Amino acid sequence: MRRALVPFGILAGLIAGPAPARPGGADAPPGVQLPPLRMTGDERERPASEEGAPALPFTSTPELRARTVARHLRELQATNPIAAAETAREMRQHDYDAIFRTLLDGTGLRAGDAGDVLTAFVALQWMVANDTQAEPSPAALRAIRRQFVAPMAVKPPLSGPETRAAFAEQVKLRAVLHHAGWQAARRLGVMPRFLASLSGEFIPPAKLRALDMTDEGLVAKGRARIADRPRPADDPPRPVEPPARGEVPPAAPPATPLHAANWEQVEGVYFRSTTGVGVGGMVTIDYEPLILLRDGSYYEIDDAALEDVDLAAERQAKPRRFGRWTRSGAGFDLTGTGGKPISYRLQDGSFFKAFPAGAGETLSRGYRRLSGGGNSALGGDVTIAGSSRYDFRPDGSYGRGGSVGATNSGATTGVGSALGRRRAPEGGRYALDRHTLTLTGADGRVRRHFFAFGSQNDPPQPDRDMIFVGDRVFSTDD
Secondary structure (H helix, E strand, O other): OOEEEOOOHHHHHOOOOOOOOOOOOOOOOOEEEOOOOOOOHHHHHOOOHHHHOOOOEOOOOHHHHHHHHHHHHHHHHHHOHHHHHHHHHHHOOOOHHHHHHHHOOOOOOOOOEHHHHHHHHHHHHHHHHHOOOOOOOHHHHHHHHHHHHHHHOOOOOOOOHHHHHHHHHHHHHHHHHHHHHHHHHHHHOOHHHHHHHOOOOOOOHHHHOOEEEEOOEEEEOOOOEHHHOOOOOOOOOOOOOOOOOOOOOOOOOOOOOOOHHHHHHEEEEEEEEEEEEOHHHOEEEEEEEEEEEOOOEEEOOOOEOHHHOOHHHHHHHOHHHEEEEEEEOOEEEEEOOOOOEEEEEOOOOOEEEOEOEOOOOOOOEEEEEEEEEEOHHHOOOEEEEEEEEEEEOOOOEEEEEEEEEEEEOOOOOOOOEEEEEEOOOEEEEEEEEEOEEEEEEOOOOEEEEEEEEEEEOOOOEEEEEEEEEOOEEEEOOO
């Protein structure tokens, strides 16, 4: 296996505590072994993107790489000025792009394809979290690309050439830093401290440790819960939004559902992984519920309970929420408006069964959702972060709250700003009946939302630590 010379000083910002002195003098950064992402035989020359997802080429320029490094240094300066100064010194001596290319040596992944870049980073993150030198197979890399890249290919930042390039460069730099920190932590015997210091962006280490790397991609280990897996923001991306003062609340549904017969058309209720935008514009992984109908179509349900939806009118008004599906055993092929089918296997990490509540069932826990927006993850100045929370009590009462905040670093204009506000708390009574959550506010206003529990294991079992309210997923704080 080839070795790459990776700057040691950049680890100061990745390993808790001060970085130790480098052996061999200032001009001798230590050799760091590459992650075992190699392929063998004829697989070496076949890009994983050919079978994993559409090609996503981008152009890497010295100017773009310089901006990527500058942005990272600005962020590091705000939290660790000493590490920022050391990182700047090392970055002047070493080219992260050249280092990243050596990390891909022999994998079949291409440094000029954003999908391949992201595939390598996901595989590396899993290896670091599990502290393993096990080599992902060619099939595993292709499956990871299908899992994480294919759903993102038609959405920002991968769908736009400019944002795609900025995102890919950010991922390349993070991969180099991530790998260097891992190897140094292994040599120094501080892996637990290193893992505890890692950022939870994209896929937190604790969630990766609940997954196995297989030829079908990243799948749950044994009894690992689906709720422990990564999840993205909404499509279209939006931060959690407390209602503005004076905002007119949505109209209440009629006392009696007008389309109760919709459920007679339903073959099953499922959910799948998708992608969106999180805090600062970083791509994250989320889940969205799907209603599979007996006529071979599917519906990406929105907020309203299914019995309150005029499906015929919805098809006309929102055709992108509908598609076609077929099933063969545990396999599902879903074809959206783009016309290209995507294959899923039930409970494989991307497509899962959703479960209804029992009639009159009550809950006794709180559920939270985090989301965000902005452009700081792509080198901009704006960061948006929000949260929304439901607290359900066994006596049939509920409470709801949330907050949103935004900052502008002022790096471009020289003038920074920040704002934040909390959602006005609300409460009342709730009732669950299969896939419907009915909320009755203190003012007597009634709202009906689509509802579902997540699932875990294979064969699937209900996971009551993960719920859908409308098309948004919430999970417990545990």
